[in-house]
Amino acid sequence: MQLQASRFESLGDAFHTRLPPTPLPSPHWVGWSAEAAALLGLAPELPQDEALLQRLSGNQVPDELLPLASVYSGHQFGHWAGQLGDGRALLLGDRVGPQGRHEVQLKGAGRTPYSRGGDGRAVLRSSIREFLCSEAMHALGIPTTRALCVTGSPAPVRRETVETAAVVTRVAPSFIRFGHFEHFSHGGRHAELRRLADFVIDHFYPDCRAADGNPYAALLAAVTRRSAELVAQWQAVGFCHGVLNTDNMSILGLTLDYGPFQFLDGFDPGHVCNHSDQTGRYAYSRQPNIVYWNLFCLGQALLPLLDDTQQALDALEPYKTLFPTALQRRMNDKLGLAELREGDDLLTEDLLQLLGRERVDYTIFWRRLSLAQAASADYAGRAELSDPSRTAQPPGPAWQPVRDLFLQPDGFDGWWTRWQQRLATDADADADSSADPAGRLGQVDQVGSRMLRANPRVVLRNHLGEVAIRQAQAGDLGALQRLQAALARPYDEIPGSEDLAGFPPDWAATISISCSS
Structure with a gap:
C-alpha cells in the first residue's frame, strides 16, 4: 500500500512529533473491511500479504515516511485537561483513493511523547469494538472515521486484567479535533492557531474563504452545522458516544474515537454507557447539549481570529434550531412522515415518553413498527380514523408484535391512532382520495418501505x-x-x-x- 506524506505534516513541527511505531510481536490478521479498502483503492479481499500485515502492525516503516503523532489539548468531563495528544496513535501518511485523499493512522502502535504515562497500546477488545462500530456507523449513513483492519498479537497488555495487544488502522480525511484549536489558543500561540484554521479551511471548507465577512467565523458556523446534524443522527438511532470530550470532537463532523460507546437496548433517556462517567455528564439525553458546549469551547478557541465575541456567538446560535430540526427530520423518517409539520415534535415526544416509561427496546420497537406498517398499509388513512376523538386498537395481526412490547399497550394504541391520522394528512397531500384513490393508497403503501429504510434491523449492541x-x-x-x-x-x-x-x-x-x- 503506497502512501504519500501527510498534508498535516506541512503544518510544521509545532503540530506533531515524528517517531517510529513500537513493533507488535507476531502479528496476525483479525479483521478487514472490504468497503474501507475500496475507499482507499485497495482490493476488497483480506490480503495475503505479509509485508502489509507487518506494516499495518507498526513493524515496517519506510524511511521516507516516518509516522507522526499530533499534539492537542482539550476539556475532559467538563474540565480543562491541558496538553493531551496522540498518546497511542501514529499517522502513517495519506492515501489517494477513488473518493479523495485520506489519512491512514495506526491506533495502538506504541508510546509517544503524549502518552502521559500510558503504554501506547490498544487491546484486542477495544480494537474490535472500534473496527466494528466504525464500519457499522458508515453502513447506517452516519458520518464517521473508518477502520480498514485490525491486527492482533499475543503480546500482553495490562488493563483491569491482562489482555492481548492489537492495532486498528483508522482512516479519515482528517483527524483534526476541536482540541487542536484549543491547544494553540490556550497557549497564546495565535500564529499557529491561524495556520491551523487556514489549513482546515483551504482543504475542507473552501466555501468559508469566499463567504462574506470573517472566514474563521464562517468556519465555526460550518462546523456547528455539521455537528448539529451528526448528533441528530446519533439520537435518532439510539447511539451513545460515552466520552464527548472536546478532544474527541472532529472538526469535520465525524464520529470520532469509539471508546465506551453503546447503542441503547431498552429506551432510557438518562442512560450512561460509560462506567467511568460517575456524574452522568455524557448520558444519552445530554449529548445534544454537550455537543453545543464543546462547540462553545471551539468558539472560545477561535476568538483570537474573530472580530469580537459576538461574532462567535452568532456563528453558534443556529445550533439551537439546527439540531431540533435535524432530529425531527430524522424522527419523521423513522415514522414514515414525508415532511415536517406542526405537531410532529409532540407526536415524537409522546412516543419517546411511552418507550421510556416501560424501557421498550429501542431498535426492536422501530423495526417492528416498520414491519407492521409495511404489512398493514391498507389500514393507514382509513376514513374512520379521521375522527380525532376516536382511539382504536391497531387493526390486524401485524400490529400485535408491536403491542406485545408494552406491558400496558393502551397508551401505544392511542398514540397509534394519532400517528395514523398524521400519515393520512401526507396521503391527502399527495393524492386526492376521491379523484385518485389508487394514487392515495400507493402513497400510503410507500410509508412502510420508507420506514424500513430508516429503522435498522441490526445495530452493534x-x-x-x-x-x-x-x-x-x-x-x-x-x-x-x-x-x-x-x-x-x-x-x-x-x-x-x-x-x-x-x-x-x-x-x-x-x-x-x-x-x-
Missing part, C-alpha cells in the same frame, strides 16, 4: 460485540466476521441472522464499558 470479542480472544474469528457482514447491511432481512436482531440476553446488563482500552 454490546452483547453482540462481546460475543465476537470472546471468540476472537479464543482464536475463532467466525462470530466477528458474521456480525461484521450483518452490520454492513443493517436494514436488510438477512435469513439466518435472527439472533443478531433479537433482544439482548439478561447478562448483557452486566457488561461494563469504561474509558479503559
Whole structure:
C-alpha cells in the first residue's frame, strides 16, 4: 500500500512529533473491511500479504515516511485537561483513493511523547469494538472515521486484567479535533492557531474563504452545522458516544474515537454507557447539549481570529434550531412522515415518553413498527380514523408484535391512532382520495418501505460485540466476521441472522464499558 506524506505534516513541527511505531510481536490478521479498502483503492479481499500485515502492525516503516503523532489539548468531563495528544496513535501518511485523499493512522502502535504515562497500546477488545462500530456507523449513513483492519498479537497488555495487544488502522480525511484549536489558543500561540484554521479551511471548507465577512467565523458556523446534524443522527438511532470530550470532537463532523460507546437496548433517556462517567455528564439525553458546549469551547478557541465575541456567538446560535430540526427530520423518517409539520415534535415526544416509561427496546420497537406498517398499509388513512376523538386498537395481526412490547399497550394504541391520522394528512397531500384513490393508497403503501429504510434491523449492541470479542480472544474469528457482514447491511432481512436482531440476553446488563482500552 503506497502512501504519500501527510498534508498535516506541512503544518510544521509545532503540530506533531515524528517517531517510529513500537513493533507488535507476531502479528496476525483479525479483521478487514472490504468497503474501507475500496475507499482507499485497495482490493476488497483480506490480503495475503505479509509485508502489509507487518506494516499495518507498526513493524515496517519506510524511511521516507516516518509516522507522526499530533499534539492537542482539550476539556475532559467538563474540565480543562491541558496538553493531551496522540498518546497511542501514529499517522502513517495519506492515501489517494477513488473518493479523495485520506489519512491512514495506526491506533495502538506504541508510546509517544503524549502518552502521559500510558503504554501506547490498544487491546484486542477495544480494537474490535472500534473496527466494528466504525464500519457499522458508515453502513447506517452516519458520518464517521473508518477502520480498514485490525491486527492482533499475543503480546500482553495490562488493563483491569491482562489482555492481548492489537492495532486498528483508522482512516479519515482528517483527524483534526476541536482540541487542536484549543491547544494553540490556550497557549497564546495565535500564529499557529491561524495556520491551523487556514489549513482546515483551504482543504475542507473552501466555501468559508469566499463567504462574506470573517472566514474563521464562517468556519465555526460550518462546523456547528455539521455537528448539529451528526448528533441528530446519533439520537435518532439510539447511539451513545460515552466520552464527548472536546478532544474527541472532529472538526469535520465525524464520529470520532469509539471508546465506551453503546447503542441503547431498552429506551432510557438518562442512560450512561460509560462506567467511568460517575456524574452522568455524557448520558444519552445530554449529548445534544454537550455537543453545543464543546462547540462553545471551539468558539472560545477561535476568538483570537474573530472580530469580537459576538461574532462567535452568532456563528453558534443556529445550533439551537439546527439540531431540533435535524432530529425531527430524522424522527419523521423513522415514522414514515414525508415532511415536517406542526405537531410532529409532540407526536415524537409522546412516543419517546411511552418507550421510556416501560424501557421498550429501542431498535426492536422501530423495526417492528416498520414491519407492521409495511404489512398493514391498507389500514393507514382509513376514513374512520379521521375522527380525532376516536382511539382504536391497531387493526390486524401485524400490529400485535408491536403491542406485545408494552406491558400496558393502551397508551401505544392511542398514540397509534394519532400517528395514523398524521400519515393520512401526507396521503391527502399527495393524492386526492376521491379523484385518485389508487394514487392515495400507493402513497400510503410507500410509508412502510420508507420506514424500513430508516429503522435498522441490526445495530452493534454490546452483547453482540462481546460475543465476537470472546471468540476472537479464543482464536475463532467466525462470530466477528458474521456480525461484521450483518452490520454492513443493517436494514436488510438477512435469513439466518435472527439472533443478531433479537433482544439482548439478561447478562448483557452486566457488561461494563469504561474509558479503559
